[in-house]
Amino acid sequence: MVVLPVPAEVTVILLDVEGTTTPIAFVKSHGERARGRDIGRGRSRLHAPGARCGTRPRVSRIAPSAKGRRQTAAPPGDPLKMTFQDILFPYIKENVKEYLQTHWEEEECQQDVSLLRKQAEEDSHLDGAVPIPAASGNGADDLPQMIQAVVDNVCWQMSLDRKTTALKQLQGHMWRAAFAAGRMKAEFFEDVVPAVRKWREAGMKVYIYSSGSVEAQKLLFGHSTEGDLLELVDGHFDTKIGHKVESESYRKIANSIGCSTNNILFLTDVTLEASAAEEADVHVAVVVRPGNAGLTDDEKTYYSLITSFSELYLPSSS
Numbered sequence: 001m002v003v004l005p006v007p008a009e010v011t012v013i014l015l016d017v018e019g020t021t022t023p024i025a026f027v028k029s030h031g032e033r034a035r036g037r038d039i040g041r042g043r044s045r046l047h048a049p050g051a052r053c054g055t056r057p058r059v060s061r062i063a064p065s066a067k068g069r070r071q072t073a074a075p076p077g078d079p080l081k082m083t084f085q086d087i088l089f090p091y092i093k094e095n096v097k098e099y100l101q102t103h104w105e106e107e108e109c110q111q112d113v114s115l116l117r118k119q120a121e122e123d124s125h126l127d128g129a130v131p132i133p134a135a136s137g138n139g140a141d142d143l144p145q146m147i148q149a150v151v152d153n154v155c156w157q158m159s160l161d162r163k164t165t166a167l168k169q170l171q172g173h174m175w176r177a178a179f180a181a182g183r184m185k186a187e188f189f190e191d192v193v194p195a196v197r198k199w200r201e202a203g204m205k206v207y208i209y210s211s212g213s214v215e216a217q218k219l220l221f222g223h224s225t226e227g228d229l230l231e232l233v234d235g236h237f238d239t240k241i242g243h244k245v246e247s248e249s250y251r252k253i254a255n256s257i258g259c260s261t262n263n264i265l266f267l268t269d270v271t272l273e274a275s276a277a278e279e280a281d282v283h284v285a286v287v288v289r290p291g292n293a294g295l296t297d298d299e300k301t302y303y304s305l306i307t308s309f310s311e312l313y314l315p316s317s318s
Contacts, residue, residue, distance in 0.1 A: 003313045004306050007283055009262055012205045014253065014282075016244075016268035027148075053155030054095045088216070089158060091178065092171050095233045098156050099174050112173060113150055115166040120295055130156040172215045179223040186220040188229075195309035196232050203312045205234040209253065210268075214238050245272045247279035254280075267309075271299050285312070 002267040117194040119134040126132065130153040132270040135142055157167045178184045196206055208217050215235040221229045241256070242249030254261040265283040269292050270273050288295065295303075306312065 002306065002311050004304055004311055005028055005284060005313045007262075008315050008316065009260075010265045011203070012207060012257060012264045014207050014209050014264050014266045016209060016266070016270065016273065018288055030259045038119065053096075053151060087184070088175060092174055093155055093158060095174065095178075096170075097147060097151045099177070101152055103177075104143070104147065108173060111295055112166070112170045116150060116168060117154055119157075119166040128156065149152075150173050165266055168213055172213060172219075173218060175219050179219050184223065186224040188226060190223060190309045191310050193226060193229065193232070195312070199312075199314065200232060204314065205257070206232060207235045207253070208233055208235045209238065209244065209258065211239050214240075224257070244268075244270075245276045250280035250282045252275045252315075254282075265312075267306075268291075271295065271303065274303060 021049070028153070044261060067266070096252070098111065117134065120130065120132045123129040127206070132149045132153050133146070135146060144157060154167065156165060172214075175184070197207055198250050208221075210217055217236045217238070221233055222253065235257070237253055237256070241252050254264060257264075261281040262283065264277075265285065266274070266277045267287055268277070269284060269287050269289065274286050277284050284303065285306050286295070287309075288305050288307050294304075
């Protein structure tokens with residue numbers, strides 16, 4: 001087994017999230033597993049291509065992708081088996097109509113709708129923008145049309161991969177409800193949780209850095225098949241602190257943690273992120289798993305590579 005010594009000055013391990021290396025990008029639906037559908041083999045069966053937004057299709061054959069990279073199967077070394085693209089985001093499209101119908105009268109839902117309506121007004125100049133009309137005062141007669149307008153707007157935004165505050169707020173509330181109801185659980189691969197526990201026992205701090213919101217990160221760690229794992233994480237960062245391909249983001253993270261950038265080891269499968277972190281004097285290891293985007297020969301030579309979290313050797317390890 002390859003062993004990568006962790007530099008003695010490292011006191012913080014920063015984990016990439018979406019993609020193929022760290023324990024938050026992938027989610028399994030217990031409901032699908034209960035119906036005997038094998039969604040752990042790299043195929044999500046929650047979303048069928050071309051299915052009408054707001055409906056639940058029978059079968060999906062979408063191959064997992066991470067950060068826009070197409071994969072033919074879920075990498076067996078990944079911490080979790082299904083991506084945001086395979087489960088979390090399709091869940092929104094397939095369940096948003098039912099969610100709105102169920103929660104429409106609740107204050108939180110109305111706040112979400114108001115924020116989406118405001119966003120729709122700001123987007124009115126965009127090609128294909130979907131408006132959300134204000135209530136006309138006809139009460140129940142307007143409700144189906146109002147809900148459908150919100151559904152269509154949400155799906156339009158998601159089709160463009162938009163990250164508006166209004167959209168992310170509704171998504172977060174829907175995921176929270178799904179996890180709380182036990183409709184979703186995060187499932188970790190074998191090497192992840194033991195490695196994180198070992199790092200913490202050795203005195204390391206562990207932080208997560210994801211383009212997914214901090215709220216979404218906490219939902220996944222708080223609702224795993226191994227229980228609530230939030231205690232294993234010292235903190236969370238998302239793109240509010242900066243984009244992952246910008247070196248300044250890593251300086252801001254170090255400042256927020258209260259350490260120097262060279263006290264951080266960043267694990268990622270994306271070399272653009274690794275390069276940005278290195279520019280900030282952060283230590284980097286690129287995690288190579290089956291199904292990842294391939295590395296060039298130069299990248300294989302230049303970067304420290306691991307195929308499992310267990311390959312990291314801490315100075316205090318025996």
